[in-house]
Amino acid sequence: MASTSFLFLYVLLMFSLAGMAISDLSDDFYDDVCPEALPTIKRVVEDAVRQERRMGASLLRLHFHDCFVNGCDASILLDQTATIDSEKTARANNNSVRGFEVIDKIKSEVDKVCGCPVVSCADILAVAARDSVVALHGPTWEVELGRRDSTTASRTTANNDLPTPVMDLPALIDNFKKQGLDEEDLVALSGGHTLGFAQCFTFRNRIYNDTNIDSTFASQRQENCPRSGGDSNLASLDPTPALFDSKYFSNLVSKKGLLHSDQALFSGGETDNLVKTYSTNLRTFSKDFAKSMIKMGNIKPLTGNQGQIRVNCRMVN
Ligand code: HEM
Ligand SMILES: *[C@@H]1O[C@H](CO)[C@@H](O)[C@H](O)[C@H]1NC(C)=O
Numbered sequence: 001m002a003s004t005s006f007l008f009l010y011v012l013l014m015f016s017l018a019g020m021a022i023s024d025l026s027d028d029f030y031d032d033v034c035p036e037a038l039p040t041i042k043r044v045v046e047d048a049v050r051q052e053r054r055m056g057a058s059l060l061r062l063h064f065h066d067c068f069v070n071g072c073d074a075s076i077l078l079d080q081t082a083t084i085d086s087e088k089t090a091r092a093n094n095n096s097v098r099g100f101e102v103i104d105k106i107k108s109e110v111d112k113v114c115g116c117p118v119v120s121c122a123d124i125l126a127v128a129a130r131d132s133v134v135a136l137h138g139p140t141w142e143v144e145l146g147r148r149d150s151t152t153a154s155r156t157t158a159n160n161d162l163p164t165p166v167m168d169l170p171a172l173i174d175n176f177k178k179q180g181l182d183e184e185d186l187v188a189l190s191g192g193h194t195l196g197f198a199q200c201f202t203f204r205n206r207i208y209n210d211t212n213i214d215s216t217f218a219s220q221r222q223e224n225c226p227r228s229g230g231d232s233n234l235a236s237l238d239p240t241p242a243l244f245d246s247k248y249f250s251n252l253v254s255k256k257g258l259l260h261s262d263q264a265l266f267s268g269g270e271t272d273n274l275v276k277t278y279s280t281n282l283r284t285f286s287k288d289f290a291k292s293m294i295k296m297g298n299i300k301p302l303t304g305n306q307g308q309i310r311v312n313c314r315m316v317n
């Protein structure tokens with residue numbers, strides 16, 4: 001008895017010494033049941049990114065928008081039905097999130113190679129996000145696995161919990177805090193905007209009305225984003241949208257953030273210093289980004305016998 005509890009205390013101690021979050025997930029979850037699962041996901045992601053580099057950005061964003069709405073449970077993938085309140089038409093998602101076809105392709109190839117549906121759609125989103133970042137020359141990390149898929153979705157929760165581009169720093173900090181993420185996570189994860197594009201309607205107010213913006217940059221962006229019309233015209237979130245680098249942050253330092261919420265991270269508030277650090281230190285940004293991605297991936301996962309392993313990521317079994 002005594003030795004058992006000593007062992008228990010010892011294990012606890014080791015966990016706290018290592019500074020590890022005690023999570024229900026593990027990085028070797030599929031090693032025995034389907035060792036080909038992860039290489040298959042990587043292959044399909046690489047193919048998709050080779051065809052269209054923006055897809056890497058889109059897949060990264062899908063995982064983020066999944067995790068922020070009731071945890072990383074693939075709820076974002078569920079289509080609207082009589083009983084499913086799809087998140088796909090929530091304000092931040094409608095006509096905006098993309099990559100669902102790639103997730104479908106991954107799911108069908110993974111189920112084929114595994115012989116049966118053992119890999120959850122939520123884990124596929126987490127691994128595809130990592131593989132996307134790697135495909136665009138970003139850092140790698142061990143993805144914690146074993147998430148299960150939800151049987152519900154909530155457009156209302158998506159509307160309430162996903163951050164919006166008009167938010168100022170206090171609202172962004174508060175939004176991330178509700179997910180158990182701190183200011184460092186906020187800044188590091190916002191660095192996801194080193195990849196991909198945004199539509200005119202998401203940054204129009206910033207380029208016409210904000211004062212904390214470089215005026216040359218504002219005029220350039222106005223050329224392809226008129227005061228009215230052209231709502232879906234694209235601009236890259238940083239100058240190198242297909243390369244994971246520190247330009248997102250150096251851009252913020254020169255007041256060239258595209259979204260109001262981007263510039264909020266460097267506008268005289270308490271996150272200025274971290275933005276500055278990341279702007280000249282890709283290694284630090286990369287390390288912190290990887291760490292915060294693991295933390296975000298651990299938001300409220302369904303595990304054990306909760307939820308299910310969906311056969312089709314778009315619908316409950
Ligand atoms: C901090 C709060 C955030 C806000 C307000 C925000 C907002 C936005 C908006 C408005 C867009 C453009 C969508 C469109 O025009 O259709 C966008 C794109 C994007 N976001 Fe965020 N975002 C945030 C955080 C994040 C995080 C944490 C990640 C990932 C770690 C991320 C990854 C991306 C990517 C990769 C794109 C480009 C997607 C594409 O090109 O398909 N964002 N975000
Ligand atoms: C989503 O976008 C479509 C246009 O593609 C629009 O018809 C629909 O009303 C939008 N849904 C919501 C809930 O805003």
Ligand SMILES: *[C@@H]1O[C@H](CO)[C@@H](O)[C@H](O)[C@H]1NC(C)=O
Nearest residue numbers: 204205206208209226227228
């Ligand atoms: C700029 O701000 C004014 C006053 O708040 C507003 O009426 C106008 O619609 C804004 N312009 C854009 C392009 O958002």
